[in-house]
Amino acid sequence: MHLAWSWKPQDLGVLIGIVTSGARASFAPIRVSRELISEVRDEMLVIIDDYIEDRRFLGVIKGSTKLDIAVDGSALPTTFSPEHSRHYSAPMMRTYVEIFGEISREGGLELSFAIPRPGSHVYAVLDGERLSKILKLPRGLYVGVHKFSGMSIHLDPQAVVYHVAVLGATGTGKSRLVKALVEELLTKTSFSILIFDHTGVDYADTRRWESVGVEPTVIDASRIVLDPSIIASLLNEKMGLSGYHEDKTFYAIVRYVYDEVVRKRPEVIDRAGNRGKRYHEPLTDMDLEMVVNEYFKLCEQRAFSWSYDSFSQALPRYLSEINAREDTIVKYKSLLAVRVGREFFDRYLAPRSVLITNIINALLSGESRLVIVDLSTELEYEAKRYIVYQFLRSVWSVVQSERRPANLVVVVDEAHNYACVHCKPSVTEIARTAREGRKWAFGIVLASQRIVDIAPEVRGNINTVFFSRLQTHSDYQELRNWIEGAQYMEYVLPMLGRREFFVTGLANPLRKPVLIRVRDVV
Ligand SMILES: Nc1ncnc2c1ncn2[C@@H]1O[C@H](COP(=O)(O)OP(=O)(O)OP(=O)(O)O)[C@@H](O)[C@H]1O
Ligand SMILES: [Mg+2]
Numbered sequence: 001m002h003l004a005w006s007w008k009p010q011d012l013g014v015l016i017g018i019v020t021s022g023a024r025a026s027f028a029p030i031r032v033s034r035e036l037i038s039e040v041r042d043e044m045l046v047i048i049d050d051y052i053e054d055r056r057f058l059g060v061i062k063g064s065t066k067l068d069i070a071v072d073g074s075a076l077p078t079t080f081s082p083e084h085s086r087h088y089s090a091p092m093m094r095t096y097v098e099i100f101g102e103i104s105r106e107g108g109l110e111l112s113f114a115i116p117r118p119g120s121h122v123y124a125v126l127d128g129e130r131l132s133k134i135l136k137l138p139r140g141l142y143v144g145v146h147k148f149s150g151m152s153i154h155l156d157p158q159a160v161v162y163h164v165a166v167l168g169a170t171g172t173g174k175s176r177l178v179k180a181l182v183e184e185l186l187t188k189t190s191f192s193i194l195i196f197d198h199t200g201v202d203y204a205d206t207r208r209w210e211s212v213g214v215e216p217t218v219i220d221a222s223r224i225v226l227d228p229s230i231i232a233s234l235l236n237e238k239m240g241l242s243g244y245h246e247d248k249t250f251y252a253i254v255r256y257v258y259d260e261v262v263r264k265r266p267e268v269i270d271r272a273g274n275r276g277k278r279y280h281e282p283l284t285d286m287d288l289e290m291v292v293n294e295y296f297k298l299c300e301q302r303a304f305s306w307s308y309d310s311f312s313q314a315l316p317r318y319l320s321e322i323n324a325r326e327d328t329i330v331k332y333k334s335l336l337a338v339r340v341g342r343e344f345f346d347r348y349l350a351p352r353s354v355l356i357t358n359i360i361n362a363l364l365s366g367e368s369r370l371v372i373v374d375l376s377t378e379l380e381y382e383a384k385r386y387i388v389y390q391f392l393r394s395v396w397s398v399v400q401s402e403r404r405p406a407n408l409v410v411v412v413d414e415a416h417n418y419a420c421v422h423c424k425p426s427v428t429e430i431a432r433t434a435r436e437g438r439k440w441a442f443g444i445v446l447a448s449q450r451i452v453d454i455a456p457e458v459r460g461n462i463n464t465v466f467f468s469r470l471q472t473h474s475d476y477q478e479l480r481n482w483i484e485g486a487q488y489m490e491y492v493l494p495m496l497g498r499r500e501f502f503v504t505g506l507a508n509p510l511r512k513p514v515l516i517r518v519r520d521v522v
Pocket of ligand 1: 520
């Protein structure tokens with residue numbers, strides 16, 4: 001004995017047509033009734049009521065076409081009058097329903113091999129909230145509503161550690177959507193959030209977080225202490241040095257750091273068993289980790305000084321320690337003066353006192369719920385990537401040494417700058433997070449204008465995708481290779497307006513792509 005249905009399809013919407021011959025379990029052809037042709041749109045949710053077998057299906061309208069046997073291009077007479085064409089018009093609308101599943105009598109959606117019978121009634125859903133209750137969709141992260149039915153779309157918070165991508169042409173509303181997601185994570189879960197704000201306009205304004213009730217910490221990236229290896233790499237880049245000469249720069253920087261540490265903290269150097277090795281000593285058998293740790297501490301206390309004059313003066317000595325030739329030394333000194341200059345040391349490096357490890361510790365302990373790194377203040381493009389890299393590495397280092405979940409979601413907006421194939425070194429750590437993050441409750445959210453700008457190894461591990469109108473034709477091709485069923489959306493995607501996104505993947509409770517309108521986000 002079947003349970004009786006507790007609802008009628010007409011309670012949810014209007015009858016728009018019937019299933020026609022050729023229905024399959026996943027796809028059913030539909031003929032729309034003449035009166036409702038003007039109302040039907042691709043991406044509307046529908047209920048198929050198979051009253052003969054007494055089954056009800058949920059699906060979405062795809063690939064609608066309007067036809068007219070009387071106004072068929074090849075069948076029109078050679079001379080015809082456009083003004084009178086409506087008298088002989090015989091309009092028709094054919095469309096398809098992609099079937100999501102069968103609605104069970106107890107409520108809820110189930111996958112099913114059943115095929116709706118031709119003749120079944122098709123209802124366009126207008127009362128999305130009622131449908132949501134019937135489907136018993138769980139509550140979760142609320143980001144918006146289904147475009148036509150108004151059904152609230154709640155995402156599964158657990159899916160965030162399986163990573164999220166937000167893709168769309170410029171101005172489609174990616175950053176607002178990401179902010180909606182972050183607001184929900186902050187208020188409904190215990191995840192802490194770290195946002196890299198590439199432009200500084202999307203997240204760094206603290207007033208925009210007032211309604212959320214979480215005090216954000218905004219970090220000025222130009223105050224972040226850089227690792228000596230990063231500084232060496234920036235110098236090489238500026239001086240135009242590559243290959244074999246890079247090592248010399250690295251040595252000179254480490255040597256400078258060492259001298260500064262010895263000068264400011266002679267007792268530490270002595271304690272580490274390096275007694276006597278003060279100036280003019282090669283560094284090969286030195287405890288460099290200790291020296292670098294001390295460098296970070298000094299920077300934090302604003303006691304480390306980066307000075308162009310001191311570095312330039314000591315440079316010949318450093319280089320001769322590693323047997324550089326006279327002409328190399330001259331070349332180095334002049335490149336330093338011409339291509340790097342005082343500005344880099346005295347203005348760019350000197351004011352840095354914020355330690356990434358402190359920020360990460362505060363996030364991982366839950367002491368900070370929301371940290372926004374304003375990368376717009378960081379002038380060196382390469383350094384921006386290094387900073388992202390250093391943050392992610394720092395998280396991994398804690399997670400691995402303490403073997404505990406991170407409970408952290410990292411947001412990389414304008415991800416084409418950080419997650420592209422050539423975006424070293426940040427892409428390496430982003431890929432690792434995408435690959436291994438879920439085991440450690442460490443999720444990543446990437447927003448970008450172009451799909452091709454997210455390295456395939458990263459893309460392959462992202463399980464929830466929002467996408468809107470895309471930038472170029474090649475992006476549509478990429479999307480087709482990535483997202484199941486993307487071909488059915490091809491005609492709709494270019495028409496999407498601002499704030500309209502398809503959501504697909506693990507976080508989506510309906511599992512098949514649905515079109516949402518993102519809620520208001522300040
Ligand atoms: N959910 C929303 N609520 C309110 N306004 C929105 C929303 N989404 C988009 N907008 C409006 O659209 C503008 C562009 O949105 P947003 O900055 O999020 O786009 P974007 O896709 O991140 O663009 P870009 O690629 O240039 O970074 C916003 O400044 C805002 O005015
Ligand atoms: Mg944006």
